[in-house]
Amino acid sequence: MIDVIDQQLLAALMDDSRCSLKTLAGITGLSSPSVGERLRRLEERGVLKGYTVEVDPKHFGYLLQAIVRIRPLPGQLQEVERQIQAIPEFTECDKVTGDDCFIARLHVRTMDQLDTLLDRLNGYAETNTAIVKKTPVKRRLPPLAGG
Template identity: 60%
Template sequence: MLDDLDRRLLDILSANARISLKELAQEAGLSSPSTADRLRRLEDRGVITGFTVDVSPAALGYSLQAIVRVRPMPGMLHIVEKLIRDTPEFIECDKVTGEDCFIAKLLVRDMEQLDGILDRVAERAETNTSIVKSSPVKRRLPPLGSGGR
């Protein structure tokens, strides 16, 4: 279970994972050693699983983002899963219940690249693709309290 200080630390880190330990401690109202200890315990408990960098796909030349629903043909589930894993343009993929087996997020430079990737998948699965126009809600933390924030 998280206490108020743990939630405060996670809120601060989710806004800026590069914040220094000293600044984090100041914003949370703790000493640096106490803050370091709390962070270590959050990592040990599996609450914090890593620190990452947020990179702009557009700055790297990826102008299109697509959501692809994938329904493998009979006997192709593991082959399609491996194909998705081995295609670096698939930046995220969830195995789901329902008619489709996978819902994946794909970043590509242009429509030609999208078609090439989808053609490889289509040899083993049916796909349904939607181009992302905007992302009104970026990836974020869920509510950290027992009844919301």
């Protein structure tokens, strides 16, 4: 069970995964050792799976981001999944229900690069691409409290 203190810890870490134990203790009103123990328990239970950083792909020349819906041709599902995994510019991919089996996020430097990468899927799938203009909601947790 997740209590209010755990929710505070998780929210703070989602905001800044480099928060110190001292900072987290100040947020929760607990001692640093108590915070450390709570984090250890959250890790052991699999609630807290890791700590990460957010890197802006634009600093590496990836100026365009696209969402690609991918519909494998008959019998090509596994090959499409292998192709997606083999293209490092695909930074996220979900296997979904519906007509499109995959929805993926792709980062590219140019429109020509986008075309080249999507061409690698041509013999295996149909694609539908949308260029991301803005991300009004960044990745976040759903509400943690029971509703």
